Amino acid sequence: MLAPRFGLLSIRCLSARQLVYSEYGDPAKVVKLQTIELPDNPPPGHVHVRWLAAPINPADLNTLQGVYPIKPPLPAVAGNEGYGRIVKLVYSEYGDPAKVVKLQTIELPDNPPPGHVHVRWLAAPINPADLNTLQGVYPIKPPLPAVAGNEGYGRIVKVGNGVKNVRVGDHVLPAKAGLGIWRTDGHHKEADVFPIDNTLPLEASATLQVNPPTAYRMLKDFVDLKPGDTVIQNGANSAVGKAVIQICRIRGYNSVNIVRKRDNLTELVNELKGLGANEVITDEQLVKEYRGKIKDARLALNCVGGKSTLMLAATLGFRGCMVTYGGMSKMPLQIPTGPLIFKDIRLAGFWMSRWYEDASHVEERKKMYAELGGWIKAGEFRSPSFEKRRLEDHSVALEAAGVQFDKKQLFIL
Amino acid sequence: MLAPRFGLLSIRCLSARQLVYSEYGDPAKVVKLQTIELPDNPPPGHVHVRWLAAPINPADLNTLQGVYPIKPPLPAVAGNEGYGRIVKLVYSEYGDPAKVVKLQTIELPDNPPPGHVHVRWLAAPINPADLNTLQGVYPIKPPLPAVAGNEGYGRIVKVGNGVKNVRVGDHVLPAKAGLGIWRTDGHHKEADVFPIDNTLPLEASATLQVNPPTAYRMLKDFVDLKPGDTVIQNGANSAVGKAVIQICRIRGYNSVNIVRKRDNLTELVNELKGLGANEVITDEQLVKEYRGKIKDARLALNCVGGKSTLMLAATLGFRGCMVTYGGMSKMPLQIPTGPLIFKDIRLAGFWMSRWYEDASHVEERKKMYAELGGWIKAGEFRSPSFEKRRLEDHSVALEAAGVQFDKKQLFIL
Numbered sequence: 001m002l003a004p005r006f007g008l009l010s011i012r013c014l015s016a017r018q019l020v021y022s023e024y025g026d027p028a029k030v031v032k033l034q035t036i037e038l039p040d041n042p043p044p045g046h047v048h049v050r051w052l053a054a055p056i057n058p059a060d061l062n063t064l065q066g067v068y069p070i071k072p073p074l075p076a077v078a079g080n081e082g083y084g085r086i087v088k089l090v091y092s093e094y095g096d097p098a099k100v101v102k103l104q105t106i107e108l109p110d111n112p113p114p115g116h117v118h119v120r121w122l123a124a125p126i127n128p129a130d131l132n133t134l135q136g137v138y139p140i141k142p143p144l145p146a147v148a149g150n151e152g153y154g155r156i157v158k159v160g161n162g163v164k165n166v167r168v169g170d171h172v173l174p175a176k177a178g179l180g181i182w183r184t185d186g187h188h189k190e191a192d193v194f195p196i197d198n199t200l201p202l203e204a205s206a207t208l209q210v211n212p213p214t215a216y217r218m219l220k221d222f223v224d225l226k227p228g229d230t231v232i233q234n235g236a237n238s239a240v241g242k243a244v245i246q247i248c249r250i251r252g253y254n255s256v257n258i259v260r261k262r263d264n265l266t267e268l269v270n271e272l273k274g275l276g277a278n279e280v281i282t283d284e285q286l287v288k289e290y291r292g293k294i295k296d297a298r299l300a301l302n303c304v305g306g307k308s309t310l311m312l313a314a315t316l317g318f319r320g321c322m323v324t325y326g327g328m329s330k331m332p333l334q335i336p337t338g339p340l341i342f343k344d345i346r347l348a349g350f351w352m353s354r355w356y357e358d359a360s361h362v363e364e365r366k367k368m369y370a371e372l373g374g375w376i377k378a379g380e381f382r383s384p385s386f387e388k389r390r391l392e393d394h395s396v397a398l399e400a401a402g403v404q405f406d407k408k409q410l411f412i413l
Numbered sequence: 414m415l416a417p418r419f420g421l422l423s424i425r426c427l428s429a430r431q432l433v434y435s436e437y438g439d440p441a442k443v444v445k446l447q448t449i450e451l452p453d454n455p456p457p458g459h460v461h462v463r464w465l466a467a468p469i470n471p472a473d474l475n476t477l478q479g480v481y482p483i484k485p486p487l488p489a490v491a492g493n494e495g496y497g498r499i500v501k502l503v504y505s506e507y508g509d510p511a512k513v514v515k516l517q518t519i520e521l522p523d524n525p526p527p528g529h530v531h532v533r534w535l536a537a538p539i540n541p542a543d544l545n546t547l548q549g550v551y552p553i554k555p556p557l558p559a560v561a562g563n564e565g566y567g568r569i570v571k572v573g574n575g576v577k578n579v580r581v582g583d584h585v586l587p588a589k590a591g592l593g594i595w596r597t598d599g600h601h602k603e604a605d606v607f608p609i610d611n612t613l614p615l616e617a618s619a620t621l622q623v624n625p626p627t628a629y630r631m632l633k634d635f636v637d638l639k640p641g642d643t644v645i646q647n648g649a650n651s652a653v654g655k656a657v658i659q660i661c662r663i664r665g666y667n668s669v670n671i672v673r674k675r676d677n678l679t680e681l682v683n684e685l686k687g688l689g690a691n692e693v694i695t696d697e698q699l700v701k702e703y704r705g706k707i708k709d710a711r712l713a714l715n716c717v718g719g720k721s722t723l724m725l726a727a728t729l730g731f732r733g734c735m736v737t738y739g740g741m742s743k744m745p746l747q748i749p750t751g752p753l754i755f756k757d758i759r760l761a762g763f764w765m766s767r768w769y770e771d772a773s774h775v776e777e778r779k780k781m782y783a784e785l786g787g788w789i790k791a792g793e794f795r796s797p798s799f800e801k802r803r804l805e806d807h808s809v810a811l812e813a814a815g816v817q818f819d820k821k822q823l824f825i826l
Contacts, residue, residue: 305750327750333749335745337739340746344761349759
């Protein structure tokens with residue numbers, strides 16, 4: 001991918017920066033940083049390249065000194081070597097995520113087709129659902145070969161004819177899962193992207209689609225919670241769990257957070273309490289010293305299954321509801337019969353992807369993003385911490401995502 | 414309880430029969446059977462006695478022959494000895510149902526207090542909930558000592574002042590569980606009884622309150638079923654299970670009925686198919702030859718729990734619902750995580766008693782009894798078969814109810 005080139009542009013979307021020189025001389029002095037605006041569309045026959053890295057070679061110094069045989073007309077952009085890319089991570093078969101994904105360089109036509117937009121994707125996290133998709137065990141199965149990645153955000157850099165609802169410069173999420181976000185650029189149907197507030201920080205934008213909304217909806221759509229009501233959850237240190245804790249704090253719900261016993265428990269308890277958790281207890285404590293003490297929870301959130309749900313169900317009050325959104329123990333839920341019949345508790349599942357697929361949710365989706373965005377910008381809602389990765393490091397990143405649960409992997413595209 | 418008496422009346426509620434004689438002579442010839450009507454209320458100072466048994470003694474023959482010193486004015490009702498009763502089964506402590514229940518003879522005032530009715534209770538089944546109540550493990554706990562029995566029917570024989578909505582002669586059920594039906598007679602608040610069609614057979618009336626309505630409501634209140642839809646249930650040979658089979662047949666739903674493997678399986682399969690079951694399979698068959706074949710059930714009814722629900726949940730289609738109304742295995746339900754999240758299945762519980770407690774259900778209750786009654790009278794809906802017992806045989810009956818599941822125990826009061 002390395003090639004000698006003239007005039008390397010270093011752009012970030014539409015606002016590009018470049019090093020230019022207007023006269024020959026001391027390289028340390030003649031080069032100036034310049035910020036330019038690029039037109040929406042490159043001229044016919046040209047492609048828009050996002051240059052990523054460039055070495056300083058002796059030939060560059062000689063060029064700047066005017067002693068090199070190649071002399072571009074001045075003023076000129078400096079630099080002869082480097083690489084840029086339009087790449088994507090594709091998979092053609094299901095299997096070990098660290099192995100089935102390949103980096104592929106592609107060319108895109110200059111302009112997106114009518115009704116399509118060119119999105120410069122900017123950042124994308126690796127979620128458990130992505131790993132499951134690559135393993136072929138997730139219900140969303142795009143036709144293979146497919147571009148991997150269900151979540152992320154990008155900026156619209158070009159719009160095709162007839163595009164009405166988004167504009168160049170808009171930040172967008174995929175409208176629903178399965179679009180394939182682990183790529184630098186893509187032409188997508190207008191309806192396949194969903195605009196968001198473009199003043200949000202990168203981490204927040206990249207993870208606005210799955211975890212905070214999962215927490216948000218589970219706290220809103222199943223039980224009519226009032227301030228002071230108790231919400232109990234297991235797997236409280238998951239990304240969704242931390243979002244639940246923060247939204248509970250913001251809305252005034254009492255959150256009881258179950259975590260597994262571990263070596264660095266105090267540290268975790270402090271972290272979760274720092275986010276606003278009212279109580280953080282281990283599943284062991286819930287069975288022993290807390291047994292029978294929590295009995296009026298109105299909502300229980302489950303991403304673990306197995307025996308954990310037996311305890312969780314016992315804490316629910318009359319007409320309480322347990323919502324399952326994950327099954328980390330890989331064991332079936334265990335639910336006591338009595339509370340189902342006599343306390344009229346009920347169980348439901350929640351899948352963010354399905355919620356997005358319902359066309360009737362568009363307005364509510366905007367409202368939700370606006371509320372979450374407001375909290376994020378006000379500093380009331382923190383995004384998780386990330387290990388940032390380049391697409392080129394996909395194997396390492398995917399391997400880490402499968403084993404390292406406390407720090408999420410984020411592709412910077 | 415045996416006492417010499419004159420003029421034994423053998424009445425059944427308001428229409429009473431008695432043996433009378435108008436002249437002395439050959440006992441086999443002078444005695445005639447007479448049916449009389451009794452006024453609603455016995456005269457002041459009198460009690461209404463339901464005479465139950467009377468021996469023929471030599472003194473009776475002598476009386477009829479006119480050679481006995483006691484000579485009632487003729488015409489007279491024959492018979493000098495026998496017993497009648499107003500009794501109830503009470504319990505003062507929780508424990509083994511066959512042991513904690515005692516038969517108690519009581520006196521009732523002549524007239525029920527204002528707003529009350531005198532109900533002559535006629536028949537009452539022994540349900541699992543009754544056993545659990547006596548064991549103290551049921552959520553309904555009347556203050557002790559209490560009259561046992563949650564279900565049954567009776568006839569109103571007297572009404573107090575101000576009673577508006579029921580009349581003498583009406584057949585009634587208890588309005589809700591916990592009233593204490595295992596008694597011959599009781600004065601109850603008008604609101605504590607609920608009138609039913611008084612042309613229904615005894616068995617149907619006595620069991621109209623719990624099992625058929627449980628089946629009826631579970632098939633109506635959770636999923637909007639259409640003819641051809643599949644309903645799957647475990648414990649299909651329970652009383653509710655058989656009601657489910659019949660209502661499915663009447664409404665055109667496809668019923669898949671899971672039973673445990675047993676010696677007389679063919680007999681049971683034939684019985685359930687005779688009621689209208691579309692399929693009757695064992696839980697073993699469901700795991701093996703039927704695995705993956707039933708996947709579009711819209712409603713699953715569970716009275717077993719444990720592993721059975723793991724299989725049941727796997728048969729549910731998108732947005733299918735599992736309703737739990739019992740837990741015969743005494744094991745927690747096991748529910749797979751995947752269908753909750755990806756097929757949006759949900760779980761609920763159903764408790765007939767709670768449904769009755771909701772005052773907004775009165776009209777729907779009338780409608781339901783009318784529909785069930787119509788099916789019963791048209792011969793489309795069969796009541797379970799019963800072992801009939803007298804209240805005096807309560808220990809034997811309660812013991813049998815705890816072990817003998819294929820034949821229900823029914824008190825004839």
